[in-house]
Amino acid sequence: MPHLVVLYTANLDAESDIAALCRSLADAMLTIRDEVDRPVFPTGGVRVLAYPATHSAIADGRDDYAFVYLNLRMGRGRSDAVHRRVGDRLTAVANAHFAPLLASRPLGLTLQIDEGSETFDAKLGNLHARFGAQRPC
Amino acid sequence: MPHLVVLYTANLDAESDIAALCRSLADAMLTIRDEVDRPVFPTGGVRVLAYPATHSAIADGRDDYAFVYLNLRMGRGRSDAVHRRVGDRLTAVANAHFAPLLASRPLGLTLQIDEGSETFDAKLGNLHARFGAQRPC
Amino acid sequence: MPHLVVLYTANLDAESDIAALCRSLADAMLTIRDEVDRPVFPTGGVRVLAYPATHSAIADGRDDYAFVYLNLRMGRGRSDAVHRRVGDRLTAVANAHFAPLLASRPLGLTLQIDEGSETFDAKLGNLHARFGAQRPC
Numbered sequence: 001m002p003h004l005v006v007l008y009t010a011n012l013d014a015e016s017d018i019a020a021l022c023r024s025l026a027d028a029m030l031t032i033r034d035e036v037d038r039p040v041f042p043t044g045g046v047r048v049l050a051y052p053a054t055h056s057a058i059a060d061g062r063d064d065y066a067f068v069y070l071n072l073r074m075g076r077g078r079s080d081a082v083h084r085r086v087g088d089r090l091t092a093v094a095n096a097h098f099a100p101l102l103a104s105r106p107l108g109l110t111l112q113i114d115e116g117s118e119t120f121d122a123k124l125g126n127l128h129a130r131f132g133a134q135r136p137c
Numbered sequence: 138m139p140h141l142v143v144l145y146t147a148n149l150d151a152e153s154d155i156a157a158l159c160r161s162l163a164d165a166m167l168t169i170r171d172e173v174d175r176p177v178f179p180t181g182g183v184r185v186l187a188y189p190a191t192h193s194a195i196a197d198g199r200d201d202y203a204f205v206y207l208n209l210r211m212g213r214g215r216s217d218a219v220h221r222r223v224g225d226r227l228t229a230v231a232n233a234h235f236a237p238l239l240a241s242r243p244l245g246l247t248l249q250i251d252e253g254s255e256t257f258d259a260k261l262g263n264l265h266a267r268f269g270a271q272r273p274c
Numbered sequence: 275m276p277h278l279v280v281l282y283t284a285n286l287d288a289e290s291d292i293a294a295l296c297r298s299l300a301d302a303m304l305t306i307r308d309e310v311d312r313p314v315f316p317t318g319g320v321r322v323l324a325y326p327a328t329h330s331a332i333a334d335g336r337d338d339y340a341f342v343y344l345n346l347r348m349g350r351g352r353s354d355a356v357h358r359r360v361g362d363r364l365t366a367v368a369n370a371h372f373a374p375l376l377a378s379r380p381l382g383l384t385l386q387i388d389e390g391s392e393t394f395d396a397k398l399g400n401l402h403a404r405f406g407a408q409r410p411c
Contacts, residue, residue: 003343003384005281006329007142007186019329026331043334044382047341049281049327053186055143055156057163059264060180067184067264069140080256087257095261108181108264110140113257119354120361120387124369127333127341127382144279144323190323192280192293194300196401197317204321204401206277217393224394232398245318245401247277250394 002029002075003047004090008068010052015066015105021097022048025070028093034082044127063106070094070111078115087113139166139212140184141227145205147189152203152242158234159185162207165230171219181264200243207231207248215252224250276303276349277321278364282342284326289340289379295371296322299344302367308356318401337380344368344385352389361387 004025012018026048032040058065070090074083091111101107141162149155163185169177195202207227211220228248238244278299286292300322306314332339344364348357365385375381 003281007140009186013328019331022329022331023335026333026335030334046331046333047343047382048331049283049341049343050329051188051325052328054150054189055159055187057156057159057183057185059163059183059268060167061160061163065264067186067262069184069186083256087259091259091261098262102261102263106264106267107262108184109259109261111257111259111261112253112255114253114255116386116388117254117391118386118388119357120385122361122365122383122385124365124376124383124385125341125372125381126376127339127380130380131333144277146323188325191287191326192296192324194293194296194320194322196300196320196405197304198297198300202401204323204399206321206323220393224396228396228398235399239398239400243401243404244399245321246396246398248394248396248398249390249392251390251392254391 002041002045002072003049004029004070004072006048006050006068006070008050008052009056009058009066010054011064012066012068013052016098016101018050022050024093024097025090028089032086032089035079040078040082040086042128043131066101066105066107068094068109072113073116074113076115083113087111139178139182139209140186141166141207141209143185143187143205143207145187145189146193146195146203147191148201149203149205150189153235153238155187159187161230161234162227165226169223169226172216177215177219177223179265180268203238203242203244205231205246209250210253211250213252220250224248276315276319276346277323278303278344278346280322280324280342280344282324282326283330283332283340284328285338286340286342287326290372290375292324296324298367298371299364302363306360306363309353314352314356314360316402317405340375340379340381342368342383346387347390348387350389357387361385
């Protein structure tokens with residue numbers, strides 16, 4: 001955790017640099033701090049994965065609509081204020097990234113943050129160790 | 138919201154028109170009405186995204202099994218009756234779409250509806266505005 | 275149910291046989307038994323779907339990081355012990371599969387199990403019937 005998964009209509013790949021969006025979102029996550037000025041997300045825990053849909057149907061289908069769904073799953077137990085701070089920040093990144101398209105084509109964006117409610121959670125691998133003794137999230 | 142995400146085995150792309158399934162599901166969502174005859178889903182909020190799996194393993198792997206998972210995430214607060222109405226309708230669409238395959242090949246389908254429990258929710262973009270003053274969902 | 279969805283960075287496709295990982299995970303699921311020695315998962319209900327991300331951003335982006343997120347959604351009502359047993363078993367499979375890569379490249383793995391909280395659930399198709407009278411899950 002956290003995992004930010006971006007599902008979107010494939011028409012955007014020709015009009016927008018979604019790899020750059022992923023990097024911008026990850027960079028924002030790396031700099032967000034909580035009420036006591038600690039990083040909300042450990043460096044090794046920031047993961048943004050984006051998937052254009054192979055097939056899609058949006059609204060009434062009468063135009064070349066585009067759509068982006070950003071879903072962030074965070075570890076449990078952060079305050080509402082932290083959730084809002086993260087949400088506002090990622091919203092700002094998405095809005096800035098898509099500003100040219102929002103001015104020129106039909107495009108919907110939804111950003112939602114979920115708290116995980118997992119019954120089992122294992123972190124494996126060597127990424128966290130590489131970034132030192134940050135608290136996992 | 139709502140977002141209907143369809144995850145499926147890639148063997149179906151050669152045998153079924155999944156883009157047409159997406160459109161049929163979206164069309165059904167556009168016409169479902171609640172207890173007081175209002176649309177359950179606003180036009181600009183209907184999004185169906187379908188993803189064939191790059192790799193998969195189904196059941197015991199001894200046959201060319203196919204599988205489709207349809208997951209609809211709706212906004213909170215609709216009645217059980219609305220959830221059932223939506224589920225029954227989408228189930229009927231999926232069953233009709235896959236009827237020829239269900240008669241001729243191994244195929245599993247699961248349809249689940251979740252209520253979102255998001256802690257942050259932002260709707261951006263210009264799709265809702267295009268469809269007028271419908272209540273967002 | 276259950277559905278095990280594997281989201282991962284696309285750099286792994288050149289270095290690891292993810293189709294084989296799917297099969298290993300499914301095989302493990304087929305053999306896990308509960309406290310009273312019944313199979314936890316019915317044969318026809320085992321589905322593993324894996325998706326390399328088209329675009330991604332991991333941690334600080336300064337190296338060719340790889341990441342795998344395994345998310346299992348199970349039916350409600352199994353004991354904590356069963357969840358732990360399933361989680362430990364799938365963790366062992368993932369660790370064994372990725373052992374060579376974990377020794378040679380930056381790689382993060384997260385495995386999480388969720389209990390579904392669906393408000394509507396339909397199982398269709400002919401897969402369960404093929405495997406006889408196992409209890410659906």
